[in-house]
Amino acid sequence: xxxxxxxxxxxxxxxxxxxxxxxxxxxxxxxxxxxxxxxxxxxxxxxxxxxxxxxxxxxxxxxxxxxxxxxxxxxxxxxx
Numbered sequence: 821x822x823x824x825x826x827x828x829x830x831x832x833x834x835x836x837x838x839x840x841x842x843x844x845x846x847x848x849x850x851x852x853x854x855x856x857x858x859x860x861x862x863x864x865x866x867x868x869x870x871x872x873x874x875x876x877x878x879x880x881x882x883x884x885x886x887x888x889x890x891x892x893x894x895x896x897x898x899x900x
Contacts, residue, residue: 843875
């Protein structure tokens with residue numbers, strides 16, 4: 821059986837690492853009230869927490885960058 825679990829329309833896979841201690845770095849950022857409300861509304865729609873949704877979107881963005889624009893990711897890592 822796959823280790824992926826559906827939460828609403830958002831797929832939960834590597835995010836189970838949060839409970840197992842695999843994700844140890846915390847990131848804090850600010851949003852204006854409008855974007856924060858939109859994010860909470862999306863999280864409610866998908867029956868997920870805001871933190872889960874943000875993690876999902878960040879990981880998806882980074883994977884897309886790695887796949888579609890590997891030179892930009894290499895520059896971010898300090899590689900030539």
